[in-house]
Amino acid sequence: MTGGYSDATIWFVILVLGVGTYLIRWSFLGALGGKAMPGWVLRLLRYTPVAVLPALVAPLVVWPAATEGQTDPARLAAAIATLSVGVLTKNVVLSILAGAGTLFGLIYIAG
Template identity: 45%
Template sequence: MTQAPDPTLLWTIIIGLAVGSFALRFAFIGLMGGRTMPAWLMRHLRYTAVAIIPALVAPLVAWPTPTGGAPSLPHVAVAVAVFALGYLTRNVLIAMGAGACGFLLLFLLH
């Protein structure tokens, strides 16, 4: 049986996380919202999605949960196909949609 956490500590953590989250968002939206961003910053921000999406997907391909972390042929095959399709079409939405369809098809046929 697990013990309930101390309510004071729990609410302190929740409020601290809320203040920190607000401060982080306010730093970008509140302080920079009405100003134009420098060209060098806009150029770098363009690559944010390109960096985040692979960082979210790579662990799911390398250590898939359904196999207990062992490499899985369907995961790797779909990842390679999505990478190739994304490279050829230069369209993230097409690549993601094809990945979802390919993943579904491989697991239905496997």
Template identity: 55%
Template sequence: MIEASTTEIWIVILGMAAGTFLIRFSFLGLVGDRPLPAWLLRLLRYTPVAVLPAVVAPMLLGAKAETDPLRLFCAAVTIIVGVWTKNVLWAILTGLGLFFGLGAFLG
């Protein structure tokens, strides 16, 4: 295990905060209230669809992931709800509710 000093940890945190700020500022501060091109708006619509699998996949298929039936069932239901409703928010809420609800019920 790699040990880091408190100073190194804070440097990483501040660097990531600055990077996040610059990424958001590039859209909000520099673009401002100018209209974005249609091709960019079309591409930005796919951002939630790309982010959701990137967040969930390591929890299901990662090297240290626990591939238990509850996780796989909740992931399958989340995919079904997402395809059925075509709404990422409903898919996330259904998956989380099912995972925590069944997890609490089953123990």
């Protein structure tokens, strides 16, 4: 028994979530995968990664768990460096290196 829940309950929740996740993915890939989509849908889908990645990264920059939710100047500077290098060079590897170098450098300097 884990955390007040029986093993059967935990496995039931895992299985239901697995089936739900499969059905959500199938609804796009299985049901719509063989059909041609309108041009406007394809244009909008091109922006999905551009919208999702900042949504995943922003909370880690503004409320980082490493500082117990306090905004950290090193992480903000690293995000700005990453964004700046990415916009200027259009190079993902350079952007990652700039952000990582800025973050580790400022954390090292701050002690």
